Amino acid sequence: MKKVYPLVLFILVFTGLSAQNRTVGGTVQSETNEGLPGVNVLAKGTTNGTITDVNGNFKIEMAPDETVLVFSYVGYLTEELDVTLQSNVTVQLQPDLETLQEVVVIGYGTQQKINVTGSVEEIDGQEIARQPVFQTSQALAGLAPGLVATQTSGQPGDDGAAVRIRGMTTLGSASKRDPLILVDGIPDNMNGGDPNDIESISILKDAAAAAIYGSRGANGVIIITTKRDKTGDLKLNYNNYFGVQRITQNLEFLDGLGYIENLNKAIPGTYDDTFIANYIATRGADESPDTDWVDEVFSEDGFQPYHRLAVTGGSERAQISASISHMDQYGNIPNFNFKRYNGRFNTDLKINERHKNLSYRFSIYHATFAAGLSRR
Numbered sequence: 579m580k581k582v583y584p585l586v587l588f589i590l591v592f593t594g595l596s597a598q599n600r601t602v603g604g605t606v607q608s609e610t611n612e613g614l615p616g617v618n619v620l621a622k623g624t625t626n627g628t629i630t631d632v633n634g635n636f637k638i639e640m641a642p643d644e645t646v647l648v649f650s651y652v653g654y655l656t657e658e659l660d661v662t663l664q665s666n667v668t669v670q671l672q673p674d675l676e677t678l679q680e681v682v683v684i685g686y687g688t689q690q691k692i693n694v695t696g697s698v699e700e701i702d703g704q705e706i707a708r709q710p711v712f713q714t715s716q717a718l719a720g721l722a723p724g725l726v727a728t729q730t731s732g733q734p735g736d737d738g739a740a741v742r743i744r745g746m747t748t749l750g751s752a753s754k755r756d757p758l759i760l761v762d763g764i765p766d767n768m769n770g771g772d773p774n775d776i777e778s779i780s781i782l783k784d785a786a787a788a789a790i791y792g793s794r795g796a797n798g799v800i801i802i803t804t805k806r807d808k809t810g811d812l813k814l815n816y817n818n819y820f821g822v823q824r825i826t827q828n829l830e831f832l833d834g835l836g837y838i839e840n841l842n843k844a845i846p847g848t849y850d851d852t853f854i855a856n857y858i859a860t861r862g863a864d865e866s867p868d869t870d871w872v873d874e875v876f877s878e879d880g881f882q883p884y885h886r887l888a889v890t891g892g893s894e895r896a897q898i899s900a901s902i903s904h905m906d907q908y909g910n911i912p913n914f915n916f917k918r919y920n921g922r923f924n925t926d927l928k929i930n931e932r933h934k935n936l937s938y939r940f941s942i943y944h945a946t947f948a949a950g951l952s953r954r
Contacts, residue, residue: 603637604667606630606649614651614671622646622658699723699783703776703805710821712884712905712918714768714776714802715739724783732823734880734907735916738769743783743798757798758791762924768802772903772920774817774886777805805890806924807899812891823880825910834861834868880908892926899924 606617613634620627621644630636638647640661647667649657654671661667699722709717715738719727727739743757759768782790782799791799832840838849838857849857860866888901900923907916 599639599641600665601637601639602647602661602665602667603635604669606634606636606651607668607670608654609670609672611670614654617649617651617671620648620650622648699725699781701779701781703778706776706779707774709773710819710882710884711773712882712907712916713738714771714773715741717773718779722781725781732909734909734914735918741768741800743781743800755797757800758794759800759802761802762804763801766802768800771802771804771922772886772901774903775804775901775920775922777803779803804922804924805888805899805901806926807890807892807897812889815888815890816886818883818885820884821882823882823908823910825876828876829872831870831872833870834866876910878908878910878912880910882907895928897926 606614606619608614613630613632615630615632615634617630617634617636618627619629619636619638621638621640623646624641624644626638626640626644628636628638645660645662647659647661649659649669649671651671653674655674657669657671659667659669701718701721705721706714706717711717715727716729718725718741719729719739724744726742728742729737729739731737741757742755759766761768761771780801780803782795782801835854835858838854841848857866862868882905884903884905886901886903888899890897890899892898901921903920905918907918909915
C-alpha cells in the first residue's frame with residue numbers, strides 16, 4: 579500500500595501540470611514578408627483572441643483544449659494553423675485577390691475595387707429586393723453610410739423618400755438638393771422601376787463625381803444597374819407577396835359631451851344645463867353630432883399585392899433578360915390607391931470577337947393614381 583501513494587501523487591501532479599494554460603506567440607507577415615499590424619488572432623471556436631502589434635507580433639494564452647489559431651485581416655485570406663505542438667509560429671497571409679478584383683460601377687463604366695480611390699459605396703440588389711416596399715428610395719434607408727432617406731408621406735404612390743448624400747449641400751428648393759440618379763447610364767427616376775429589377779446600386783459620395791458629371795453631380799450620384807442575364811439555360815422565375823398596411827397608432831379625441839364639460843370647466847357658463855341635457859338626449863342626431871372624423875377617414879386596411887414574372891437565358895453571343903410586374907397599393911383612406919405596371923427588356927449581343935458588345939434596354943412604366951373622399 580505504501581508504494582501506491584507516490585504513484586497517485588505523481589498522477590495528480592502530472593494532470594495538474596497538463597491542465598495549465600500555455601502561451602503561444604509568433605509573427606504574422608504579408609506576402610512580401612513584412613509584419614502586418616492589427617491582424618485578428620483567435621482561438622478557433624472561442625472568443626479568446628488578440629491582435630498583432632505594429633511589427634506583426636502577437637502572444638496569446640490558450641487553454642489545453644484550444645489547438646487551432648485563426649488569423650484574419652481585411653484584404654487577406656483567412657488562415658488557420660494547428661499549434662498543438664508549437665509555441666512560436668510565423669504565419670504568412672496571402673491577399674484576397676477575388677475581393678480586390680470585384681467590379682464596381684463608378685461612372686460611365688466599371689472599375690476594380692483595388693483601383694478605386696474615390697468614396698464609392700455599393701449596395702447589392704438583394705438588399706433592396708428583400709424589403710416589401712414599392713419605392714426604391716424607401717429601401718435605401720440605413721443601407722449606406724453618408725446617405726439619408728427621409729419619408730414624409732404615407733400616401734400611396736407619393737410615399738417615396740427624399741434622398742440626401744452628405745446632408746444639405748446647397749441652398750434653394752428641394753429639387754436642387756437631390757443627387758443625380760442614373761439607371762443603366764440614363765438620368766431617370768429611381769422610383770419609376772421595380773426594385774426587384776435592380777442588380778446593384780453604386781453611390782458616388784465625394785467631389786470626384788463632379789469631375790465626371792459636372793455640376794449635376796454636386797449633390798452626389800446614385801448609379802442603378804438593372805439585372806442582365808449571364809450565359810446559361812432559359813429560366814422562368816415568378817415571385818409575389820401580399821401585405822397589409824395599417825395605422826400603427828391613431829389619435830384619440832374627446833367626444834362631444836367631453837368637449838362641452840371640459841370647456842365649461844375652462845370657461846364657466848359657456849353651455850348651460852338645458853343645452854347639455856338636450857345634447858345628451860339627442861346625442862348622435864344631426865342636431866347633436868358626435869363623430870370621430872379621424873377614425874372615419876382612416877378606416878381602411880391597405881391591401882398590397884405584388885406579382886413579378888421574369889425570363890432570362892442566352893448563350894455566349896446573346897443574353898436576354900425580360901420582366902413584367904404589377905403592384906397595387908391601397909391606402910388607409912377610402913378611394914386612395916396606386917397601381918403600377920413595369921416592364922423591362924435587356925439584351926446583350928456580341929457581334930464578333932473584334933467588336934464590342936451591343937446592349938439594348940427597353941423599359942415600360944405606367945402608373946395610375948386615384949384620390950378622393952366619398953361622402954357617407
